Amino acid sequence: MTELSKTGAALGEPAPGNAPDAFLAVRDLKVHFPTDDGLVKSVDGLSFQVEKGKTLCIVGESGSGKSVTSLAIMGLHRLGARGKNVQMSGEIWLDGKELVSADPDEVRRLRGREMAMIFQDPLSAMHPYYTIGNQIVEAYRVHHDVSKKVARKRAVEMLDRVGIPEPDKRVDGYPHEFSGGMRQRAMIAMALVNNPELLIADEPTTALDVTVQAQILDLIRDLQKEFGSAVVLITHDLGVVAEIADDVLVMYGGRCVERGSVDDVFERPQHPYTWGLLGSMPRIDRETSERLIPVKGQPPSLINVPSGCAFHPRCPYADIPKGDVTRTVRPELQQVGGGHYSACHLSPEDRTRIWTEEIAPKL
Amino acid sequence: MSETKKTDADVTTAPDEREILLKVEGLQKHFPIRKGVLQRQVGAVKAVDGIDFEVRKGETLGVVGESGCGKSTMGRVITRLQEPTGGSIHFEGQDITRLNAAGMRPLRRDIQMIFQDPYGSLNPRHTIGGIVSAPFRLQGVEPEGGVKREVQRLLELVGLSPEHYNRYPHEFSGGQRQRIGIARALALKPKLVVADEPVSALDVSIQAQVVNLMDDLQEELGLTYVIIAHDLSVVRHVSDRIAVMYLGKIVELADRTALYEAPMHPYTKALMSAVPVPDPKRRGAKSERILLRGDVPSPISPPSGCRFHTRCWKATEICKTTEPQLVELRPGQRVACHHPENFADQAPQDTVLLSAAKEAAELVAEEVRAESAKTSAAVAAVAAGSAEETGAEAAGKTADTAEQPEAEVAADVEATAPKTGPGAKTAPAAPLKTGEASTEPEADRQDPTDK
Numbered sequence: 001m002t003e004l005s006k007t008g009a010a011l012g013e014p015a016p017g018n019a020p021d022a023f024l025a026v027r028d029l030k031v032h033f034p035t036d037d038g039l040v041k042s043v044d045g046l047s048f049q050v051e052k053g054k055t056l057c058i059v060g061e062s063g064s065g066k067s068v069t070s071l072a073i074m075g076l077h078r079l080g081a082r083g084k085n086v087q088m089s090g091e092i093w094l095d096g097k098e099l100v101s102a103d104p105d106e107v108r109r110l111r112g113r114e115m116a117m118i119f120q121d122p123l124s125a126m127h128p129y130y131t132i133g134n135q136i137v138e139a140y141r142v143h144h145d146v147s148k149k150v151a152r153k154r155a156v157e158m159l160d161r162v163g164i165p166e167p168d169k170r171v172d173g174y175p176h177e178f179s180g181g182m183r184q185r186a187m188i189a190m191a192l193v194n195n196p197e198l199l200i201a202d203e204p205t206t207a208l209d210v211t212v213q214a215q216i217l218d219l220i221r222d223l224q225k226e227f228g229s230a231v232v233l234i235t236h237d238l239g240v241v242a243e244i245a246d247d248v249l250v251m252y253g254g255r256c257v258e259r260g261s262v263d264d265v266f267e268r269p270q271h272p273y274t275w276g277l278l279g280s281m282p283r284i285d286r287e288t289s290e291r292l293i294p295v296k297g298q299p300p301s302l303i304n305v306p307s308g309c310a311f312h313p314r315c316p317y318a319d320i321p322k323g324d325v326t327r328t329v330r331p332e333l334q335q336v337g338g339g340h341y342s343a344c345h346l347s348p349e350d351r352t353r354i355w356t357e358e359i360a361p362k363l
Numbered sequence: 364m365s366e367t368k369k370t371d372a373d374v375t376t377a378p379d380e381r382e383i384l385l386k387v388e389g390l391q392k393h394f395p396i397r398k399g400v401l402q403r404q405v406g407a408v409k410a411v412d413g414i415d416f417e418v419r420k421g422e423t424l425g426v427v428g429e430s431g432c433g434k435s436t437m438g439r440v441i442t443r444l445q446e447p448t449g450g451s452i453h454f455e456g457q458d459i460t461r462l463n464a465a466g467m468r469p470l471r472r473d474i475q476m477i478f479q480d481p482y483g484s485l486n487p488r489h490t491i492g493g494i495v496s497a498p499f500r501l502q503g504v505e506p507e508g509g510v511k512r513e514v515q516r517l518l519e520l521v522g523l524s525p526e527h528y529n530r531y532p533h534e535f536s537g538g539q540r541q542r543i544g545i546a547r548a549l550a551l552k553p554k555l556v557v558a559d560e561p562v563s564a565l566d567v568s569i570q571a572q573v574v575n576l577m578d579d580l581q582e583e584l585g586l587t588y589v590i591i592a593h594d595l596s597v598v599r600h601v602s603d604r605i606a607v608m609y610l611g612k613i614v615e616l617a618d619r620t621a622l623y624e625a626p627m628h629p630y631t632k633a634l635m636s637a638v639p640v641p642d643p644k645r646r647g648a649k650s651e652r653i654l655l656r657g658d659v660p661s662p663i664s665p666p667s668g669c670r671f672h673t674r675c676w677k678a679t680e681i682c683k684t685t686e687p688q689l690v691e692l693r694p695g696q697r698v699a700c701h702h703p704e705n706f707a708d709q710a711p712q713d714t715v716l717l718s719a720a721k722e723a724a725e726l727v728a729e730e731v732r733a734e735s736a737k738t739s740a741a742v743a744a745v746a747a748g749s750a751e752e753t754g755a756e757a758a759g760k761t762a763d764t765a766e767q768p769e770a771e772v773a774a775d776v777e778a779t780a781p782k783t784g785p786g787a788k789t790a791p792a793a794p795l796k797t798g799e800a801s802t803e804p805e806a807d808r809q810d811p812t813d814k
């Protein structure tokens with residue numbers, strides 16, 4: 001608890017237990033799964049916030065805890081058989097209501113109405129035996145006391161809104177009759193049918209071609225502008241991040257290692273892992289005769305998270321901070337600029353020097 | 364793919380002089396669709412529908428395109444893992460199109476394939492040693508120093524430890540498994556490696572490890588690669604030349620630099636404009652983006668004429684009726700389009716807009732269209748100025764001019780660039796082959812721009 005309040009204070013947020021000012025605020029979220037192999041610490045002390053009308057992108061390698069975080073906000077870990085096998089703590093505040101300690105029924109009421117989610121694989125989120133229209137109608141009528149006819153009209157309107165051609169005919173189609181891009185649109189229509197104030201999109205374009213991805217990102221952006229919702233978009237594609245984010249959160253091994261505005265994270269990144277991500281990425285906008293700069297080694301196990309800084313086995317700068325500190329002491333998030341935080345033991349001088357002299361020139 | 368090899372000078376001069384390793388002509392792969400008890404053929408999926416290209420020794424040819432356009436099928440057919448239904452494949456001058464299994468056996472050493480899925484492509488019940496040594500057993504080859512030593516050398520070569528010999532695939536991460544797949548592919552010292560999405564299942568940091576590894580191996584062993592990928596950034600990084608596929612056809616084939624800096628096929632341009640650029644400063648440059656409508660049409664009954672005409676903002680009547688051939692418009696840049704970008708129009712008289720194109724054009728930013736108009740007009744003007752030169756030379760020259768069409772050319776065009784009529788109408792007539800390019804920008808435009 002002391003550690004937690006220290007983090008909270010460092011981040012300039014209200015003390016835990018009190019409602020935050022932000023529309024969505026996550027504080028010291030922990031989601032652990034006991035398994036036969038040991039306790040999987042998928043998310044281990046994550047804090048962030050998102051205002052209405054803003055987009056936060058969460059980036060990180062696969063297995064870093066991005067999806068678990070989004071499912072936690074939606075209250076989906078506590079459902080059914082899964083629920084027995086999860087240990088969750090921390091706070092999730094949505095519009096002044098705390099969700100971790102809330103009654104599951106209360107969270108269910110919020111789900112689909114105040115908050116909605118788009119998944120990577122639309123087929124997994126849709127029922128194969130119901131028409132697209134019926135599924136949108138259902139999603140609408142759960143929260144609105146209207147006739148089927150009215151709801152159907154609303155469904156057609158939403159399909160039109162997301163750019164499905166001939167929506168009055170397509171509304172009676174089944175998911176398998178839609179192409180990947182159209183399915184993703186239909187799922188967005190379903191997610192937005194109740195004008196949610198928070199939209200969580202977990203890798204919404206990862207399975208799609210770039211041409212379709214551009215259409216979907218455009219759509220999300222337009223709809224957000226229109227409805228002023230808060231958006232949390234999870235991706236591993238830094239190009240997508242640069243395109244759509246206001247703020248960025250970089251996750252590594254279940255924790256946030258860097259957080260800041262999109263400009264901070266791309267132009268003044270302060271964490272060696274963020275440098276690694278930027279250096280690994282081939283870029284369409286550069287004539288690259290340079291080699292890529294990969295991050296050596298493998299992503300960490302979330303059962304035996306490396307001691308100290310979880311990134312230390314892969315970090316080229318682990319020996320720069322004095323003594324054994326990177327291997328023994330877990331670095332907390334510290335403010336490195338206005339609204340910009342990084343969790344690393346490097347001194348500000350070392351960070352600036354390495355970034356400007358070693359990394360930036362190679363990108 | 365060494366650092367030196369990728370310099371511009373090399374890319375533009377070397378590949379032409381290199382020897383041709385693989386030559387593909389009119390290649391076709393149709394999958395029959397059968398129905399009913401009699402299994403009568405009722406149609407065919409035209410996965411690959413007549414493509415021509417060649418791969419030169421030591422180069423990397425990248426192949427890009429949207430999902431389902433036939434990239435993987437093309438890869439499997441040129442390695443003869445699937446039978447082509449038409450066309451021919453020559454490897455080192457030998458026609459291998461119809462070779463039977465026995466005839467192919469010696470060639471299996473020379474042509475290897477790396478697959479997309481590092482999880483599915485390794486047999487979980489075999490040890491790493493067993494997997495990497497399989498090619499030796501199949502080919503009955505006894506490497507110098509014994510199989511085990513050679514396998515351990517290969518494991519080291521791809522950055523794994525020789526101690527991994529007795530471990531099983533499930534003990535390895537995706538990136539390591541992809542390395543195992545590469546070690547297996549390299550066991551017999553192949554001449555050609557066809558890699559189908561070798562890094563797309565991997566995280567970006569691991570992706571970079573594998574890309575660098577493939578680079579190093581190419582330099583060390585003089586490998587030739589065909590790399591199939593849907594990620595245009597990865598392809599730009601690894602390739603010398605790039606083929607862009609759309610619905611079973613190659614629509615553009617060019618040097619990397621030409622393709623990324625001055626794409627000539629509208630589809631190439633649209634595809635590249637859709638790739639998000641990891642630079643927040645470039646955001647809002649939405650004007651540079653061309654949003655394609657809808658999805659790729661079905662390869663069972665592809666659109667008539669130019670297959671891209673249902674989504675192309677430049678389409679005209681001729682696009683619907685006549686299939687454009689893949690022709691070399693600039694040295695090293697082959698394009699199949701009646702109204703190419705950054706180049707003189709190939710069918711300038713054809714001005715009737717298709718309704719599909721009208722709709723598509725609405726999605727194309729003014730800026731993009733104006734730019735198309737500018738560059739095409741600039742090209743035409745230069746071509747006209749040097750009408751006595753050969754088409755190829757003129758075209759080569761225009762590449763430079765097109766980049767900075769300031770002077771009078773640009774002024775001219777700006778005054779006449781159409782507001783509603785997309786590029787189809789904007790390029791003045793300048794058929795280079797006749798050598799009589801017109802100097803007059805076309806007169807029949809509807810609206811001047813409001814610039």
Ligand SMILES: Nc1ncnc2c1ncn2[C@@H]1O[C@H](COP(=O)(O)OP(=O)(O)OP(=O)(O)O)[C@@H](O)[C@H]1O
Nearest residue numbers: 394408410429430431432433434435436437593662
């Ligand atoms: N064995 C088969 N029988 C019938 N159709 C097939 C077969 N293999 C491929 N196809 C079809 O051929 C077309 C091209 O497929 P291919 O796998 O080559 O696409 P691709 O370009 O590699 O796509 P992706 O980027 O999704 O991997 C698709 O329409 C596909 O459904």
Ligand SMILES: Nc1ncnc2c1ncn2[C@@H]1O[C@H](COP(=O)(O)OP(=O)(O)O)[C@@H](O)[C@H]1O
Nearest residue numbers: 033040042061062063064065066067068069302
């Ligand atoms: N129900 C579960 N039981 C045990 N481990 C889980 C469960 N769900 C997720 N995990 C583990 O949590 C980690 C983070 O997963 P996830 O959030 O899905 O990663 P990503 O960042 O790729 O979305 C992974 O190691 C995953 O295996």
Ligand code: SF4
Nearest residue numbers: 309312315326344345
């Ligand atoms: S704390 Fe040490 S190991 Fe971790 S990122 Fe910073 S320098 Fe690297």
Ligand code: SF4
Nearest residue numbers: 669672675682700701
């Ligand atoms: S302009 Fe015509 S030929 Fe060229 S890509 Fe468009 S539709 Fe095809």
Ligand SMILES: [Mg+2]
Nearest residue numbers: 066067202203
């Ligand atoms: Mg995930």
Ligand SMILES: [Mg+2]
Nearest residue numbers: 434435436559
């Ligand atoms: Mg494929």
